[in-house]
Amino acid sequence: MVQHYQGQFDSSFGALSDATRRGVLEQLAREDASITALAARFQMTLTGMKKHVGVLEQAGLVTTEKVGRVRTCKLGVRGLDEEAAWIERYRQLWSARFDGLDAVVEELKRKERKARSTNEK
Amino acid sequence: MVQHYQGQFDSSFGALSDATRRGVLEQLAREDASITALAARFQMTLTGMKKHVGVLEQAGLVTTEKVGRVRTCKLGVRGLDEEAAWIERYRQLWSARFDGLDAVVEELKRKERKARSTNEK
């Protein structure tokens, strides 16, 4: 078994990379649901849905509890705060990079205006 | 070939679900880099790194250009704005749910029903 340690972001972003799972999260944000209910809503087998829920559970985004024969799925305690923070930080770097290009363009324009006015003398 | 249509979020969150690729994005936010440079920095073969860059490129997060024998990788025009927005919306739903502010959930449901019915015609 190679069993690379799966980072938190690996599993949470991985969980989000599937439309069904994003749908399940949105659904659970509205109300708790059983595996059966989710399976019906997303048109797949119980077994298939259970796997998706398992992935979300692994990522800490969902918790489940079985009472009687029904397993109820709820949103997990963990939100997506750290993921949001990562993306936000990246977006800052990204825009700095692009604004940086703009700054260079501005700089070139400035120089050109200066050069032109110098030549015009 | 089944070739399911890959949604934008599927590929962008998928791209983010790997530590190496997140690292490459952070690196490129600092400066453009060749495949060789990235491969060296993340200790893997050229071929391996090229695949990662390919995934990022598919997701629209990176663009590359080959000049002579060097392929230079830069951040793509597309940032992570829509991904940030999705997460932000989810976080609102999540905290509403946890704060027990069911009224907020109801409000969002109402808005969405409205938006959906508007989109549907």
Place this chain on the structure above:
DNA sequence: CCTATACTGAACCACATGGTTCAGCATTAT
């Protein structure tokens, strides 16, 4: 007790992923 319901687990499938090696090919440097 009997049946329907809800889930669970194993096994299977096709295809994706994250890596590798090896054999090129084009470009640059000597």
Place this chain on the structure above:
DNA sequence: ATAATGCTGAACCATGTGGTTCAGTATAGG
């Protein structure tokens, strides 16, 4: 002209993914 550099593509490998079916087990209801 030769050699080194940088990338590329094909093939391979182990494991993961997103689904299925089928055969159970446990619980609820009549």
